[in-house]
Amino acid sequence: MRLVPIFLALVLPALTGQAEPQRIVTAGAAVTEIACALGLGPRLVAVDTSSRHLEETRDKPDIGYVRTLGAEGILSQEPDLILISSEAGPPGVLEQLARSGVTMITVANGHELENIDDKIRIIAEATGRTSEAEAVIARVTEDIAALRQLVAAGDERPRVVFLLARHGGSLMAAGTETAAHAMIEAVGGVNAAGSFAGFRPLTPEFFATQPPDFVLVSESVGENDAGLLEGLPGLGAGSAGQGPQIIRVDDAAFLGFGPRTPSAAAAVATALRRP
Amino acid sequence: MISAEPRLLAEGVTLTRDGNRILDHVSLAVVPGRLTAVIGPNGAGKSSLLSVLSGLWQPDQGRVLLEGRPVGDYAPAARARRCAVMRQDNTRPAGLTVLEAVELGRVAHGGGADEAQTIAWEMLRRLELEELAARSCTRLSGGEWQRTAFARTLAQIWQTGRTATLLLDEPVSSLDPAHQHQLLAQARRLARDGHAVLAILHDLNLTAHYADEVALLKEGRLRACGPVGELMNPDILTEVYGCPVIAVQDPAGARAFLSLGPDEVK
Amino acid sequence: MNPARQEHTRRRTRGRRRLLALALLFPVVLLTAASLGAVRLGPADLWHLLSGGEQATALMRAVFWDIRLPRVVLAALVGACLALAGAGVQGLFRNPLADPALIGVSAGAAVGAVLCFFLGWALLLGGWLLPLMAFVGGLLAVLVLRLFNTGFAAGGTAKLILAGVALNAMLGSVLGFFLFSASDDALRSMTFWTLGSCASARWPQTVVLVVFLAIGATLLWRHARALDALQLGEEQAAHLGVSVRRVRREIIIGAALMVGAATAFAGTIGFLGLVAPHMARLLLGGLHRLVLPGALLIGAMLLVLADLGARTLVAPAELAVGILTAAVGGPFFLWLLRRPSSWSAS
Numbered sequence: 087m088r089l090v091p092i093f094l095a096l097v098l099p100a101l102t103g104q105a106e107p108q109r110i111v112t113a114g115a116a117v118t119e120i121a122c123a124l125g126l127g128p129r130l131v132a133v134d135t136s137s138r139h140l141e142e143t144r145d146k147p148d149i150g151y152v153r154t155l156g157a158e159g160i161l162s163q164e165p166d167l168i169l170i171s172s173e174a175g176p177p178g179v180l181e182q183l184a185r186s187g188v189t190m191i192t193v194a195n196g197h198e199l200e201n202i203d204d205k206i207r208i209i210a211e212a213t214g215r216t217s218e219a220e221a222v223i224a225r226v227t228e229d230i231a232a233l234r235q236l237v238a239a240g241d242e243r244p245r246v247v248f249l250l251a252r253h254g255g256s257l258m259a260a261g262t263e264t265a266a267h268a269m270i271e272a273v274g275g276v277n278a279a280g281s282f283a284g285f286r287p288l289t290p291e292f293f294a295t296q297p298p299d300f301v302l303v304s305e306s307v308g309e310n311d312a313g314l315l316e317g318l319p320g321l322g323a324g325s326a327g328q329g330p331q332i333i334r335v336d337d338a339a340f341l342g343f344g345p346r347t348p349s350a351a352a353a354v355a356t357a358l359r360r361p
Numbered sequence: 362m363i364s365a366e367p368r369l370l371a372e373g374v375t376l377t378r379d380g381n382r383i384l385d386h387v388s389l390a391v392v393p394g395r396l397t398a399v400i401g402p403n404g405a406g407k408s409s410l411l412s413v414l415s416g417l418w419q420p421d422q423g424r425v426l427l428e429g430r431p432v433g434d435y436a437p438a439a440r441a442r443r444c445a446v447m448r449q450d451n452t453r454p455a456g457l458t459v460l461e462a463v464e465l466g467r468v469a470h471g472g473g474a475d476e477a478q479t480i481a482w483e484m485l486r487r488l489e490l491e492e493l494a495a496r497s498c499t500r501l502s503g504g505e506w507q508r509t510a511f512a513r514t515l516a517q518i519w520q521t522g523r524t525a526t527l528l529l530d531e532p533v534s535s536l537d538p539a540h541q542h543q544l545l546a547q548a549r550r551l552a553r554d555g556h557a558v559l560a561i562l563h564d565l566n567l568t569a570h571y572a573d574e575v576a577l578l579k580e581g582r583l584r585a586c587g588p589v590g591e592l593m594n595p596d597i598l599t600e601v602y603g604c605p606v607i608a609v610q611d612p613a614g615a616r617a618f619l620s621l622g623p624d625e626v627k
Numbered sequence: 628m629n630p631a632r633q634e635h636t637r638r639r640t641r642g643r644r645r646l647l648a649l650a651l652l653f654p655v656v657l658l659t660a661a662s663l664g665a666v667r668l669g670p671a672d673l674w675h676l677l678s679g680g681e682q683a684t685a686l687m688r689a690v691f692w693d694i695r696l697p698r699v700v701l702a703a704l705v706g707a708c709l710a711l712a713g714a715g716v717q718g719l720f721r722n723p724l725a726d727p728a729l730i731g732v733s734a735g736a737a738v739g740a741v742l743c744f745f746l747g748w749a750l751l752l753g754g755w756l757l758p759l760m761a762f763v764g765g766l767l768a769v770l771v772l773r774l775f776n777t778g779f780a781a782g783g784t785a786k787l788i789l790a791g792v793a794l795n796a797m798l799g800s801v802l803g804f805f806l807f808s809a810s811d812d813a814l815r816s817m818t819f820w821t822l823g824s825c826a827s828a829r830w831p832q833t834v835v836l837v838v839f840l841a842i843g844a845t846l847l848w849r850h851a852r853a854l855d856a857l858q859l860g861e862e863q864a865a866h867l868g869v870s871v872r873r874v875r876r877e878i879i880i881g882a883a884l885m886v887g888a889a890t891a892f893a894g895t896i897g898f899l900g901l902v903a904p905h906m907a908r909l910l911l912g913g914l915h916r917l918v919l920p921g922a923l924l925i926g927a928m929l930l931v932l933a934d935l936g937a938r939t940l941v942a943p944a945e946l947a948v949g950i951l952t953a954a955v956g957g958p959f960f961l962w963l964l965r966r967p968s969s970w971s972a973s
Contacts (some may be wrong), residue, residue, distance in 0.1 A: 132943055150944030154819045156826050157694045159943030161686065162665035173812060174821075177754050178827020186689040262811060284810040415866060441868025448866070452721065454858030456913025460635055461855075468856045469868025482632070495634040519869065 226330025229348030239276035466516030739764020765887030790822020810909030822947035846881030
């Protein structure tokens with residue numbers, strides 16, 4: 087009885103006139119997560135470094151950092167489809183890949199929760215998984231709705247700052263035009279560091295004069311860096327409700343704008359409303 | 362004595378640096394066929410005079426004519442073919458052999474690598490430096506390097522059918538007596554061959570022995586200039602150098618000059 | 628022939644023979660690098676590709692002709708430019724530790740490129756704006772150096788070096804400011820650009836680079852003898868008939884053009900401009916008519932090999948080639964230094 091699906095798998099592509107890609111290379115955490123959510127995990131032959139945090143992709147060959155890819159390296163995996171996020175680079179390499187004749191789809195990486203649907207649809211079409219996509223989109227839409235409800239229910243908007251660690255052990259705060267900023271707004275907070283764009287190092291005065299209510303800490307700030315947090319005036323260990331509350335987030339889920347983002351956001355939104 | 366047109370003529374050269382007058386209205390003629398020695402105490406301006414004569418520095422007043430034309434009018438290569446200068450301390454080129462250093466004298470000439478090499482070998486032969494030809498310049502003694510520099514200077518003016526000007530700044534300061542005589546004898550022979558030679562010297566005996574003309578420089582001014590016989594005079598020398606200079610004569614008639622320390626004067 | 632002549636002839640022929648050996652080694656290294664890569668191409672495949680046979684698949688053709696070969700050629704040209712400029716600068720400054728970066732062109736190019744990333748213009752003009760801004764940045768830096776020095780003549784070489792150091796410090800702080808104020812996206816692009824890479828090679832780039840290499844090489848080759856004479860010091864070189872001002876100006880311009888163009892297309896790649904000329908001198912002696920071509924060949928081969936490592940060692944990922952130039956060049960250089968040789972600068 088297994089012959090029927092096999093027969094269909096062999097014949098259908100010929101019938102529909104389009105073969106489903108069997109060897110897929112992805113670059114960009116959100117793209118990879120969507121591909122896995124669509125059940126394409128086994129067909130991924132190589133992924134970029136930022137995509138290897140998932141169970142399914144942990145042991146896949148690594149094509150390197152999403153912004154410094156190598157054309158030959160990707161082509162050596164003999165892909166029949168390349169899915170890349172819009173931040174992939176360098177541009178010269180993307181050009182080389184485009185000229186190689188292998189189908190390459192670029193998925194725009196916006197900072198809007200609503201765009202996650204579009205990303206899923208683009209990938210689903212390119213890989214022939216449109217039916218599976220509906221289920222995933224439905225889940226994502228549900229999660230977004232739940233998040234919106236949570237946020238609408240709250241009356242005041244807490245002051246939040248997002249911190250990550252940069253090389254050299256300094257802590258950077260996320261200003262506007264960052265994914266973190268978009269997410270802070272999405273979970274119903276106000277970015278306490280919203281006076282500048284991009285990432286800036288913290289100054290002690292910042293916390294002394296206008297301490298935030300919550301500090302979201304990227305997982306890049308490791309155990310050793312916890313000392314950095316404590317060292318800042320205005321930031322305590324949060325004992326007895328004194329000082330801002332520290333919440334750790336999973337970057338890939340919270341900032342990736344992939345299928346897991348709405349639920350990760352809802353979790354943070356809940357934490358923000360806990361007294 | 363044939364009085365020839367001066368190859369190099371300085372007229373009223375004055376040079377001031379940082380408010381100090383280094384040369385004060387110096388006029389000097391370097392004539393072919395004769396070896397002119399420039400002597401004088403330290404700081405008299407001898408090396409500076411050489412820099413001006415060679416065209417390296419422009420005087421504030423006065424001018425220098427090389428073969429009748431202002432020295433600054435010549436393109437560097439054209440000037441180098443007419444006038445070779447040997448300065449006192451040169452950086453030793455790393456990675457070059459003695460032969461290659463001598464070949465550098467031919468940089469201003471069109472000749473080509475083979476001609477440069479032939480001439481360089483000839484110069485090394487004349488200065489008895491052939492054995493050192495393949496040695497790296499950085500491995501020479503001070504004296505060997507000075508003789509190499511002289512060989513290079515010779516190579517620079519080596520051309521058939523033409524004589525040139527040679528300016529030497531203390532060319533024997535690192536040499537032992539035998540080599541001092543060898544080099545200055547070469548210099549005098551060049552003068553006899555028709556070149557115009559000027560040498561800054563510190564040794565009074567060598568000056569007396571090899572120079573035809575002597576120019577005495579003190580505090581930037583030309584104190585005296587004339588044939589060697591007239592100027593190599595204990596009184597003049599004592600005055601110029603500011604320390605007692607006496608002449609001694611050995612039984613055979615050779616004359617030597619001795620400078621004495623202040624406590625040696627009777 | 629007396630023994631001294633024999634010895635000298637032997638040494639001279641040895642230098643020439645070694646240069647010839649380098650020249651013969653060069654195509655071998657190029658071909659070897661072109662035949663290796665993440666995509667396996669066997670000898671048969673290479674034969675099909677080079678002879679234009681139909682057995683070569685479209686993918687193989689794309690990989691070899693569009694991706695790998697332009698990259699190998701670019702690496703060779705960039706290495707040649709950096710090394711030749713280094714040889715010129717070392718000869719001019721009479722300092723074997725001199726690096727083309729001393730004249731500020733690398734830092735200027737970096738500022739130009741980083742500014743381009745900062746403004747988000749990296750993709751404009753079909754991707755040509757980035758190398759253009761880098762190149763202009765490099766040349767502007769050299770012009771500023773000239774202004775500092777009121778025309779390169781005044782003050783001599785020592786002053787020029789100090790002015791270069793000051794310029795590099797200033798440009799470094801400008802660079803730091805951009806890095807500090809950049810968005811995260813731009814910052815990552817900037818950082819990786821400054822580490823150097825030949826990955827985005829395209830054939831038009833190699834054509835442009837050949838032109839600049841030719842111009843720079845011509846300028847430097849004309850002064851090979853003058854560079855020799857300069858080793859005696861600038862004063863003595865002037866007495867030997869060298870137009871020191873003109874030579875200094877043209878060598879700096881030649882070096883700036885070559886380093887500017889190379890950096891524009893491959894980012895800042897260090898170490899080559901310092902080490903390749905030194906290796907050439909150790910192997911070939913001090914005469915620039917050997918050192919200049921020698922440095923060119925050695926620089927080209929070193930970068931081709933380093934780039935080979937960059938694209939194969941962690942395949943399918945890429946390493947920054949700047950890390951490898953030091954890794955490949957360093958130990959080889961040390962080995963050369965240990966050889967007993969009277970050609971060495973001691």
